[in-house]
Amino acid sequence: MTTLACWLIRAQFRSRRAATLLSMLAIALGVALGYAIHLINDAALADFSRAMRAVQGDPDALIAGRDSSGGVPLASINEIASDPAVLVVAPVIETRVRVGSTPLRLIGIDVFSAAAVMPGLLPRSAAGGAGGDILAGAVYASPALLDKLSLPIGATLTLMRGDQQWSTRIAGDLPATDQNDLLLVADIAWVQEHFGPTDAVSEGRIRLAPGIDAATWRATTAQLLPDGLLLRAPEDDSARAANFSRAYRVNLNVLALVALLTGAFLVFATQLTAVAQRSTQFALLGVLGLSPSLRLLQILCEALAIGAPGALFGVSLGYMLALAFTQLVGGDLGGGYFSSSTPAIVPRIAPALAFFALGCAASLAGAIYPAFLNRSQPLAQALQAGFAQIVEAGGVRRRGWLPPVLLALTAFVLSRLPPWYELPLAAYAAIALLLVVGITSAPLLTRNLFAWCAGRRLPAAQQIALQNVAQAPLMAQVAASGLIVSFALTASMVIMVSSFRTAVDHWLDQVLPAPLYLRSKATPLPQSLLDALMQADAPFARVERTAHTSLTLDPQHPAVALIVREIERGNPAARLPITGPLLAPPADRTPVVWISEPLREIYRIEAGQWLRLPLLGRTVEGFIGGVWRDYSRQFGALVISSDDYRQLGGDFHPTDLALWPLPGRDAAAWLAPYVASHGLELADAGDIRRSSLSIFDKSFAVTYALEAAAMLIGLFGLAVTLAAGVRLRARELAMLGALGFSRRMLSHAVMLEGALIAVVGLAIGLACGIAIGAILTHVVNPQAFHWRMPLQIPWAAVVCSALSTLGAAVVASHYAARRATRLPLARILASA
Amino acid sequence: MLTVSGLAKRHAKADRPLFSDLGFSVANGEIVALVGESGVGKSTLLNCIAGLETADRGSIHIGPRALDIVRLDEATRAALRARSIGFVFQAFHVLPTLTVAQNIAVPLLLCDVPVGEHGPRIRALLARVGLTGFGDRWPASLSGGELQRVAIARALVHQPLLILADEPTGNLDPRTADEVLALLLERVREQQASALIVTHSRHVARSCDRTLTLTPEGLR
Known part of the structure; x- marks a missing residue:
């Protein structure tokens, strides 16, 4: 039986090369994209974990301040070190400094305790100790930093932070650090002395005594710690890195699934038309003794013969794509989660097999309906009349509007559900259901609309085309399904991207009120500049200062940005794009914070509530005065006025400035010396806007490419199905030719059929696209990325896209029409 | 042998009996x-006899x-x-995407005959139906008479007990029809199979051992 199956598969491939190859390619594309995304992300996460292990070592626990500007008091470190369960605590001070314009991390360690906990940070002195000694104030540089600065070991370095400068010597390197890490290691006492504070460290890395259960110890000790301190497991950081990029990865994987889905539809169209074309042959095989289950299995085997090579090619292509992508762009997939790393792609057998299986499963899923159709063929009728009877039978079963209506209602309910596991899985299910609704509505619409049209008085060619589409709704459904899916997805992405872009554009207007912006790279701005700005001769009408830092509200989530701004407590809306009500605090001296939309979504808090902030080494109760829109910090941000911050005892060290230059004064020239000597970044609002929108457009470029691929596949599906329809109806067309239809009329009839099917496909696709666009905008974006925005339908772009697709569909139909005009009418009639 | 008894079937669309209480038998080696x-x-x-x-x-x-085909499931x-x-059908029904030899091999594959035995059996049968050397040809290159010979070879290759033929010469010119009919009858007799041939041709009917006439009233 295997021999017969192989013969039939070979025969099928021989006779339908183009359709088979295209189906294979579509499956390959879906698998390749999904596998490449998996490989890149897997490599980036592994790289992230490796880099973190190199710096962090392998401690049993870490203790740190919740507020990044705070630290762990030495008293707390000593207290933990005196616990009999603790073997050693390695204190670490980490700060950011600059060498020229290169920002880098400076890590102060105690070499003796570090040897036990974080051997990856242990320095290696140059031969002969030419560079000096760590205990004498020398520093050790990572190979990546030495490379970047083009400095040899033994060279002198000038470290800068604000206005302060320190000269030191590079005594050696850090051989075990990651290839992308730009860092310096120095003795902790030296770092404390120069950068402070003297009574606290950034972190304590703890090694427990043998036999102590780390989880139990952490849980017990965490309860005894002061509020501002956080005890966590080292693996939390890797898990958090994986978590915070999860929604983005899932979204990219859904896009890859779209390609796979299109592939499955193409397999569906290919196999259904193949079943239709070979219905007489399968009926004959059935008569000769091929059982119904073997007829079903044959179609599934043919689908597998398309899916397996496609999936295999897809896995190889995915690997090559991942290699090329990481070499060209790095390990970040455009989401900004793993910037500046070039991870090594390491394919593993289990995921490769899983993606291979996914490709095969997609192909098999596409063939299930055609396979059942082939199984249930009434042999005697099919042997005589071919597929026409089955088309009618299929059409009768699909006459009711009830299933699509019920599916649409289910999709609506799913779109109202909250996220599952912090992912918009219900919304994705709703999108899939909407596509099914579109496809199941196609035969109903074609039957009802065109049956009515066919009743009008029309020229013969048009009448034939209308009748054929109305009477063969299943084939129309097959031909239209590719267009419905591809146009729905294209229209929805255009709607979502347009809504998002308009919202970002509007948001940039609000968050960039000043003409000029100056910022340091994560270090405080030099005091000399801040002082000069206060002088009367400074060329600025107005200067607003902002400091950026971060704090950890929940160890399971990434740190949130804390923005200390010169902002009016009574009128935050003048500077923040407030989206809801503005609430006044119950008392005048109560600290007020304004939270971003992502913060509200992630922590499920609202304006008017109180937020416990780990600030300045203690817990501060802040009143949430309102919610503002933020598209740049996905994990949340909160703004506090500089007055409130100072009142709480904080030091306000600005990192960013918004500047309003005086008319006629050259502000850039005035700032130039500061920019050059302190490695600052100066940009005007227009540049920031242009670069932000350019980043936005680039990050959606891959979706445009996928949409174009989906549209091409949809159009090809239409052409292939129409051509198969022409072959199926060869006798009918030959008979029409014999009755007096010219070849031109036959060609027109086929092209008109294509256009009619395309109109139905595009109309349904547009309706589904608007619904899916609304789900993407109002449900997927807030649930996955915590971005909210109003729905904007770019009608001109959508209608133009529909019209150009209709034009392309007519051109694609021309391919089938050419077949109609080349039919050997006399031979077909003679063989009938 | 074939035995039909008490067979009744209603018309699928018009609600009236097509035939009722039909009974006849065809002995081994007999052509009806x-x-x-x-x-x-x-x-x-x-x-109905074929279970279609x-x-x-x-x-x-x-x-x-003596398996009663009416009571069996589809598989x-x-x-x-x-x-x-x-x-054997009037319209030949040879699979256009398989070669002549592959077409003839289909029943052998369905009967799980070892592939090693296919070649000799197919070559011998092709010789008997006058198509020596046609094994690798594609159906599209054959004439109607040749196609029907391929169909006869396919019908006999697995040595069935019963041959069912529906207007086997209906699409052929008289001379080719005579040749094909002679070939079919000769091979059926040679294999001692039973055969039931549906035909409108008196010539074909006369060539058979016995004729049954189906009328609205029943068999005569």
Whole structure:
């Protein structure tokens, strides 16, 4: 039986090369994209974990301040070190400094305790100790930093932070650090002395005594710690890195699934038309003794013969794509989660097999309906009349509007559900259901609309085309399904991207009120500049200062940005794009914070509530005065006025400035010396806007490419199905030719059929696209990325896209029409 | 041998009996012609015997094990067809995407005959039907007479107990029809199979051992 199956598969491939190859390619594309995304992300996460292990070592626990500007008091470190369960605590001070314009991390360690906990940070002195000694104030540089600065070991370095400068010597390197890490290691006492504070460290890395259960110890000790301190497991950081990029990865994987889905539809169209074309042959095989289950299995085997090579090619292509992508762009997939790393792609057998299986499963899923159709063929009728009877039978079963209506209602309910596991899985299910609704509505619409049209008085060619589409709704459904899916997805992405872009554009207007912006790279701005700005001769009408830092509200989530701004407590809306009500605090001296939309979504808090902030080494109760829109910090941000911050005892060290230059004064020239000597970044609002929108457009470029691929596949599906329809109806067309239809009329009839099917496909696709666009905008974006925005339908772009697709569909139909005009009418009639 | 008894079938669309209480048998090596006017139910009777349509009542037994095809499920009916029945159609029905040899091999594959035995059996049969050297040809390159010879070879290659032929010469010119008919009858007799041939041709009917006439009133 295997021999017969192989013969039939070979025969099928021989006779339908183009359709088979295209189906294979579509499956390959879906698998390749999904596998490449998996490989890149897997490599980036592994790289992230490796880099973190190199710096962090392998401690049993870490203790740190919740507020990044705070630290762990030495008293707390000593207290933990005196616990009999603790073997050693390695204190670490980490700060950011600059060498020229290169920002880098400076890590102060105690070499003796570090040897036990974080051997990856242990320095290696140059031969002969030419560079000096760590205990004498020398520093050790990572190979990546030495490379970047083009400095040899033994060279002198000038470290800068604000206005302060320190000269030191590079005594050696850090051989075990990651290839992308730009860092310096120095003795902790030296770092404390120069950068402070003297009574606290950034972190304590703890090694427990043998036999102590780390989880139990952490849980017990965490309860005894002061509020501002956080005890966590080292693996939390890797898990958090994986978590915070999860929604983005899932979204990219859904896009890859779209390609796979299109592939499955193409397999569906290919196999259904193949079943239709070979219905007489399968009926004959059935008569000769091929059982119904073997007829079903044959179609599934043919689908597998398309899916397996496609999936295999897809896995190889995915690997090559991942290699090329990481070499060209790095390990970040455009989401900004793993910037500046070039991870090594390491394919593993289990995921490769899983993606291979996914490709095969997609192909098999596409063939299930055609396979059942082939199984249930009434042999005697099919042997005589071919597929026409089955088309009618299929059409009768699909006459009711009830299933699509019920599916649409289910999709609506799913779109109202909250996220599952912090992912918009219900919304994705709703999108899939909407596509099914579109496809199941196609035969109903074609039957009802065109049956009515066919009743009008029309020229013969048009009448034939209308009748054929109305009477063969299943084939129309097959031909239209590719267009419905591809146009729905294209229209929805255009709607979502347009809504998002308009919202970002509007948001940039609000968050960039000043003409000029100056910022340091994560270090405080030099005091000399801040002082000069206060002088009367400074060329600025107005200067607003902002400091950026971060704090950890929940160890399971990434740190949130804390923005200390010169902002009016009574009128935050003048500077923040407030989206809801503005609430006044119950008392005048109560600290007020304004939270971003992502913060509200992630922590499920609202304006008017109180937020416990780990600030300045203690817990501060802040009143949430309102919610503002933020598209740049996905994990949340909160703004506090500089007055409130100072009142709480904080030091306000600005990192960013918004500047309003005086008319006629050259502000850039005035700032130039500061920019050059302190490695600052100066940009005007227009540049920031242009670069932000350019980043936005680039990050959606891959979706445009996928949409174009989906549209091409949809159009090809239409052409292939129409051509198969022409072959199926060869006798009918030959008979029409014999009755007096010219070849031109036959060609027109086929092209008109294509256009009619395309109109139905595009109309349904547009309706589904608007619904899916609304789900993407109002449900997927807030649930996955915590971005909210109003729905904007770019009608001109959508209608133009529909019209150009209709034009392309007519051109694609021309391919089938050419077949109609080349039919050997006399031979077909003679063989009938 | 074939035994049909008490067979009844109603018309699928018009709610009236197509035939009722039909009974006849065909012995081993016997060739029976089934004649009758168009629409009387000859092809339906043939389909019922082959298990392609189900009779409303009655029984059909094929071969020495006397399996009643009416009572079998679809998969078992397919298996019975594969092993015990050979078909010849008016429209030849040769698979266009398989070569002549592959077409003839299909029943052997369905009967699980070892692939090693296929070549000699197919070559021998091709010689018997006058198509020596045609094994690697594609059906599109054959004439109607040649196609029907391929169909006859395919019907006989697995040595079935029963041959069902529906207008086997209907699409052929008189001379080719004579040749094909002679070939079919000769091979059927040679294999000692039973055969039921539906035909409108008196010449074909006369060439058979016995003729059954199906009328609206029943068999004569």
